[in-house]
Amino acid sequence: MAKTLIGPQLRALRTAKNHTQAEMARNLGVSPAYVNLLENNQRSVSVKVLMSLSEAYGVDARQLVQDGAAANLAELRAAVRDPIFSEAPPDLMELRAALDHAPKLVRFFLQLHENHHGLLETMRKFNAGDGATELHAVRPETAIHNYFREHLNHFPTLETAAEAARAAIGGDNDDLYANLKRHLRHAYGLRVEVAGTDAMQGTLRDFDEAAGVVLLCETLDHINRNFQLAHVLALVSCTHLLDELVAASGIATEPGRARCRVELANYVAAAILMPYDAVRARAEETRYDIDRIATRFAVSYEQVAQRLTTLQRAGAKGVPFFFLRIDTAGNVTKRFNATPFTLAEQGGSCTVWNIHRAFASPGEIIPQFVEMPDAGQFFTFSRTTTRPVVSRHEPARRLVVTLGCERDHAHRIGYATPFDPDAAQMVAKIGINCHICPRRDCDQRAHEPLHVSLPIDANRRGSTRYQS
Known part of the structure; x- marks a missing residue:
């Protein structure tokens, strides 16, 4: 003793x-x-x-x-011999000192090591099956998202090209459709025609460069016709610039490079319709009221939302936003990011996040403060948007668009005004999705996480079957 x-x-x-x-x-x-x-x-x-x-x-x-040191020492000694550690393991004296002076830290370390091996085992099982190729491959959408994020979703050369194109088009926003058609005809020899739904066979826009014809489906409204023509203008006026940026992306597959070109051309189209300085000034003036910005530039809610993520010019930055669009099944159909927020890639995003509730209130702005597992806090607001339907046999295509920024920027956004910034209870604790969320006390958990072992007590039942 x-x-x-x-x-x-x-x-x-x-x-x-x-x-x-x-x-x-x-x-x-x-x-x-x-x-x-x-x-x-x-x-x-x-x-x-x-x-x-x-x-x-x-x-x-x-x-x-009561001394459990012997068992703890054996477990710790085995853990530090794991091949993931490249250096020689600590000697027994160091291990005993860790157990004596930092037992809680040792417990955390051992739990982390156990979770690491659980994740490795899950990956091994996946790798042994049909998903091996998918595990090692980077999807084109992911590569494009990462490429845009590396540039903070802002490309100065495309902004300059868009400003030149808008100056060449001339005229007011009210006359933009006619002026776009005129400019495409005079500058590039392209004829714009509106075709019937049956003739277009489910296509919204068909650009035949060899024939010099741009066909637009009659189901497109005025706003979307403008965007499609601006997209075509980006393709023909920025060909070499788009080539350079696609090459710089490092995307290996041809479909991936083609998809990247489309997204870059969309960037130019949005910049033509909403010139940088003008849209940033309007955003600050209205405290980022998207409907008022859309009205000023004769564009859609979704087009404004995506354009706001690009306002990252040095010395003239807007609020850094992320953009997320999901369908009714929860699939992520588009995402851009100029923030530290981690966006879900393949849907299944957290049900605690009210992004899904926007479907129940079409056209209404649904705001929320959220906190990620790493304690990062963000202000988000979501609203439904619709896509063109080309056949009466197709269901209505209603989507939800979400914008979000770090909490420090929320005071610049009018949608955050009703919230008390000092009320801790207003912040919803969310994750990316259940499979990788480490939260242990979430009553909305639908799956056990891949990388964390949740303790289960057979004598207790928590609010979900994964929680004791």
Whole structure:
């Protein structure tokens, strides 16, 4: 007993009672310096002090001296020999010191190591099946998203090209459709025609460059006709610039490069319809009221939302936003990001996030403050949007568009005005999706996480079957 060390147990007991070392020393009849030595395992505990602890704090002395160190030492010794650590493992003296002085840190380390091996096992099982190729491949959409994010979703050369194109088009926003058709005809020899739904066979726009014809489906409204013509103008006026940017993306597959060209041309089209300085000024003036911005530039809600993510010019930045669009099944159909927020790639985003509830309130702005598992907080607002339907046999294509920014920028956005910025309870704790969310106390959990082992107690039932 004379050699028994109880530093971590003693410190935990004192902390639980909210006592200082001086207060504990008075209760035990010893000096504060002696309590400090005991807590740091620089003195072994005596029988007299153990008896004093039992009398002063009502604890069983046997619980204080119960030693699971041997088992913990063996587990820790095995963990540090894992091949993932490239250096020589700590010796026994260092391991014992860790157990004596930082037992909670050791527990965290061992739990992290266990979770790491659980994730490796899941990946091995996946890799052994039909999903091996998918596991190692980077999807084109992911590569494009990463490429845009590396540039903070802002391309200065495309902005300059768009400004030149808009100046060449001339005229007011009210006459933009006619002016776009005129400019395409005079500058590039392209004829614009509107064709019937049957003739277009489900296509909204068909650009035949060899024939010099741009066909637009009659189902497109005025706003979307403008965007499609601006997209064609981007393709023919920025050919070499688009080639350079696609090459710089490093995307290996031809379909991926073609998809990247489409997204870059969409960027130019939005910049033509909403010139940088003008749209940024309108955004700041209206506190990012998307409907008022859309009205000024004769564009759609979704077009404005996506354009706002690109306002990252050095010295003239707007609010850094992320953009997410989902369908009724929860699939992510488009995403752009100029923030630290981690966006879901393949749907299944968190049900605690009210992005899904927007479908129940078409046309209404649904705002929310959210917190990610890493404690990063964001302000988000969501609203439905619709896509053109080319056949009466197709269901209505209603989607939800969400914009979000870091909480520090929320005061610049009018949609955040009704919230109390100091109310902690207004922040919803969300994750990317259940498969990779580490939250242990979420009553909306639908799947056990791949990388965390959730403790299960057969005698208790939490709010979900994954929670004890």
